[in-house]
Amino acid sequence: MDIVVLIKQVPSTANTRMDPETGVMIRDASETVLNPLDEHAITEAARIKGRFPGSTVTAITMGPPAARRVLLEACARGADRGILLSHKAFGGSDTLATSRVLAATIRKTGGFDLILAGEKATDGETGQTGPMTAAFLNLPVVTFVNRLDVEGDSIVARRIVEEGEEEVLVRLPALVTVVRDINNPPLPTVRQYVIAKKIIFPVWGPQDIGMEEADAGLKGSATRVAKIFSPRLSRNTTYMEAGNEAKMAAAATAILEVLKGRDLMKKGEGHGN
Amino acid sequence: MEIKGNIMVLAEVRSGNVHSVTYEMIAWGRRLAEKTDVLVDCLVLGTGEGDFEELIRGGADRVLVVSPGMPDSRLATPAASLLVSAIRGERPDIVIAPATTYGRTIMPIAAARLGTGLTADCTDLDIDPKDSLLMQTRPAIGGNIMATIKTPRTRPQMATVRPRSIKPLPADTGRRGEVVRKDYSLEGEWQERFISFIRSEEGDANLESAEIVLTGGKGIKSRDNFKQLAELAGLMGAGLGATRDAVEAGWAPFSCQVGLTGKTVAPKVYIAAGVSGKIQHLAGMITSDYIVAINEDPKAQIFKVADLGIIGDAPMAVQELTRAFKSHSEKGEGA
Ligand SMILES: Cc1cc2nc3c(=O)[nH]c(=O)nc-3n(C[C@H](O)[C@H](O)[C@H](O)COP(=O)(O)OP(=O)(O)OC[C@H]3O[C@@H](n4cnc5c(N)ncnc54)[C@H](O)[C@@H]3O)c2cc1C
Ligand SMILES: Nc1ncnc2c1ncn2[C@@H]1O[C@H](COP(=O)(O)O)[C@@H](O)[C@H]1O
Secondary structure (H helix, E strand, C coil): CEEEEECCEEECHHHCEECCCCCCEECCCCCEEECHHHHHHHHHHHHHHHHCCCCEEEEEEECCHHHHHHHHHHHHCCCCEEEEECCHHHCCCCHHHHHHHHHHHHHHHCCCCEEEEECCCCCCCCCCHHHHHHHHCCCCEEEEEEEEEEECCEEEEEEEECCEEEEEEEECCEEEEECHHHCCCCCCCHHHHHHHCCCCCCEECCHHHCCCHHHCCCCCCCCEEEEEECCCCCCCCEEEEECCHHHHHHHHHHHHHHHHHCCCCCCCCCCCC | CCCCCCEEEECCEECCEECCHHHHHHHHHHHHHHHHCCCEEEEEECCCCCCHHHHHHCCCCEEEEECCCCCCCCCHHHHHHHHHHHHHHHCCCEEEEECCHHHHHHHHHHHHHHCCCEEEEECEEEECCCCCCEEEEEEECCCCEEEEEECCCCCCEEEEECCCCCCCCCCCCCCCCEEEECCCCCCCCCCEEEEEEEECCCCHHHHHHCCEEEEECHHHCCHHHHHHHHHHHHHHCCEEEECHHHHHCCCCCHHHEECCCCECCCCCEEEEECCCCCHHHHCCCCCCCEEEEEECCCCCHHHHHCCEEEEECHHHHHHHHHHHHHHHHHHHHHC
């Protein structure tokens, strides 16, 4: 099995704040992490590799030069090699342009059985990159997968949807996006990092993947951010000070009244049932 | 304002039935159509059965039913392929779908095939009066920011829209419209086979349909306090919600998470205890009818969306509410 894992460097959420004065995001570029769901994708790839000796796992990321750190982490977590897509022409890509770049890279390297991606990234939160990449590659995609089994030339994937779980059988090659229930990623060991550090990651630009610069980056993107704003939130709030128990009891009564007023407190239907 | 094609709304089909979230999407379609003077087409893929007139009473002008040759609405490739054919055939200017596992899977496939943009998880849609472009608004990273996104060059303009970001329109029995059978054909083959679907008995779905939701955040302070909150929710007949921070603290399972990355709820009464009200959380509950916030910080953002703001200790509120409920139901049982 030759497996590709798509991974992304994201700002660590704990360190993403907004400047209350200007509304601008404060992002410390040094405080970035591997997208949490991508850890699960790599772990799954490593698990499958363990089941089928001779398998390879290639991690691919598009991002700034510093994103090579997530490739390193991917290799410590079980990937054999990594490709960094970094070039000024890639900057400002929306999910459409990103997927085009990722698909071109996969096409270029060729011959994969399975592509894994996170269901979504914690920064953009779109969850579009996986399905779009699959579409550009003309591959079937299974999203929201929480269990994956390889059976012969196919996979059986269990996906979590609104009202339950469904299983589908898909002939490989295919792309799968995973949710966090799929596995518990172990922390990589120091030894694994030491080994990973020896791996050299090629850095590719548009030429290397046979792509026109205009199809990537801002130029290749179909969407534009028109504006960013802090929403004006307002309801007519009635305030109650509840600094002590007696006041809080009054507040509790007020809440009960709200529920009664909306017919949400049915007498006699207490906790007896 | 003038736009060059209709508004296409993708119906959510689950187990062969049109799901109610479709009516919310139609309501968005109507709101946009009113500003642009175009038709709202509701596209139904994967089922030929159903009360399509009801979709018209819900606000659609036409219902486009594409049923033949559709093996199973759950499979992404054939559904996306039919969506692409329908978009090529109808040439809508705008296509919207619910941001459900269904919409979030087939819309990106279709957008990539069509080479057009897609904005995920919108909470608001509007038409810019200046350039007639669709303004797709969604919460963005960084706490309290919203981003408005446009698709200036390519068509159609596509968006998935959060369920419960709008109320469905009341059924209008006088509305006239057309149900049109379309036979768009499937291009190519697909490599997916449906094996099984197991409906979960779990209470997840209940959270989304609960009339009262009681949510705890970091201000609940401890696992034990959160347990009491959960018991109170049971007592109240409320769905139990949690912020992401509460979930990450291990106080509640992910299935309770309300917000951008979790569930969207719109109950009659939403009670947030010890919740700061970051935009990612608000994205999951802001359309609730009545919001109660309990927070010790009078400047907490959650108060800006609250109808009733209680300034005080959240664990204490849980205690007092529990007491109040117990005494209420004891009285009630006698009556
Ligand atoms: C991409 C992304 C997606 C996200 N998705 C979600 C999501 O789906 N859902 C979600 O909830 N969050 C989400 N978040 C996180 C979100 O930004 C906030 O960090 C989170 O909602 C905060 O949770 P909280 O209100 O419990 O905690 P905090 O922000 O820590 O707030 C705790 C509040 O409790 C109050 N408090 C403290 N002690 C007490 C007390 N004794 N009594 C009363 N009040 C007290 C404090 O004043 C404070 O307002 C997301 C973030 C990102 C970046
Ligand atoms: N720049 C990128 N490079 C590689 N993979 C990416 C990139 N952006 C997104 N992905 C993959 O797509 C998934 C979903 O991301 P998103 O669509 O941004 O929510 C991620 O979990 C990654 O697996």
